[in-house]
Amino acid sequence: MNETEFVAALRKLPLHPGARGLEDDCAVLPVGGETLIITHDMMAEDTHFHRDADMADVAWKLLAANLSDLAAKGAEPLGVLLGYSLGSSDARFLAGLDEALRAHGVTLMGGDTVATTGTSTYGMTAIGRATCLPVPSRTGAQPGDAIYVTGPVGRAMLGYEGDEEHLLAFNRPVPRLAEGIALAPLVSAMMDISDGLLLDCWRMAWISGVTLAIESAAVPVAARHRSGECMRWGDDYELLFTAPEAARLPVPAIRIGTVRSREHAPLLLDQTPLADPANLGYRHG
């Protein structure tokens, strides 16, 4: 199976109501008068990082990816659990995790450590507290809403290619936790951009039952002459959100388009319908 097939099969198992049908990045769990947000992200050698990568960066990104999911829910992190495969760079991994936890003011709650014989796979579970109800989801984009991103896309791509100016954007991405908390009360839909702006726009439109019309000239990109690539590369961890046109945004964000009633294609890029999510971004598995 590929990832899409496997997740489709998972949806036939007994699901928790807070799983949101496995359509979202996080589970939403009301507990004791609070609402918890819970997410689990993995990074696998060869798939998510090269074996010669600095494991300190991998540890940083593992935490960042999890916290970015919390950010998209406007959640405040409470702690993380680590699932770790012992390998040859354990000390570097620990150093990077230490830096990342301290940089984001997050603490380790537990986890598991195993010996493995093959490539390394790391998992992390992050637990956060919702700061705003209802918890933002991917599903609420409404016709007429404006579409925004919190910052430029393509920086991670340039960093991956070795561009000195953008190395940190690739190796040490910063999840938009404060922005997510500030935006949560006024967004109609929100998600983090992990697999490419266009693909994530397509997904938000699909699940919201609307069409997102994006103006490429308005999209903030790290390299204007490569805007198509910047809009398809992932790992930028900016937030994508929709909000009523009249909403006054509490944090800087760039408007990139407008939500329309569902047309044939969930996505319009400069008026061109893009019905097929293939080639819009990074697809796993």
Added chain:
Amino acid sequence: MNETEFVAALRKLPLHPGARGLEDDCAVLPVGGETLIITHDMMAEDTHFHRDADMADVAWKLLAANLSDLAAKGAEPLGVLLGYSLGSSDARFLAGLDEALRAHGVTLMGGDTVATTGTSTYGMTAIGRATCLPVPSRTGAQPGDAIYVTGPVGRAMLGYEGDEEHLLAFNRPVPRLAEGIALAPLVSAMMDISDGLLLDCWRMAWISGVTLAIESAAVPVAARHRSGECMRWGDDYELLFTAPEAARLPVPAIRIGTVRSREHAPLLLDQTPLADPANLGYRHG
């Protein structure tokens, strides 16, 4: 690093107060008026299962191992998140997970799925609700307490060896959730036996600052002529606990010894001091 060294290094990172110094199997997180119990367990190919194992059994055991950690805290499961590496037996894994979730009345809350190039590693996070405060830990065994197990050890060993009568004990272990909830209000210390009775007794004694004196003739074993092996094999998922001698137990359990003030060795087996945890059970990494 091996697992012990890695966990020691993890203890120097910023820890959540609910992490209990990473000395326990679960994190304890007060949320609103409730207390959550959170655990993460992994299973890795070659380390925890053979590549020709039925992945339906592996999925079952992954859930059972996590729920067994909740059982030792007297927690009621709320849901689980799955971290899954795609492989060649995805359909079997899904079938086993489906059976296990339904058998235990547990639901899937979320997770992540990745493609990997090497051996498979599976992770699961289980979240439960404490039914009793304070939440039982490994640390509270008191001199004079009686020591109990909820059932025989060594069944999983015989099942692993192919003994028809005990195949299910190895392939489809049942976590002692109901027993854990019933026992939680009266135990002084509790943990599940995952790495072997003697090793886990040694660990409970060490962290409680006492000595556990075990009478081997009293230990319920699946094969009396191999009692030493039965007491050192893991995967039985019975609960080990201590309680005041006068406590009236709400569920069947077998007394196997008495807690003493700390002597030179944390463990006495038929009066023989066992100071070194080596050779007492299964040690990872």
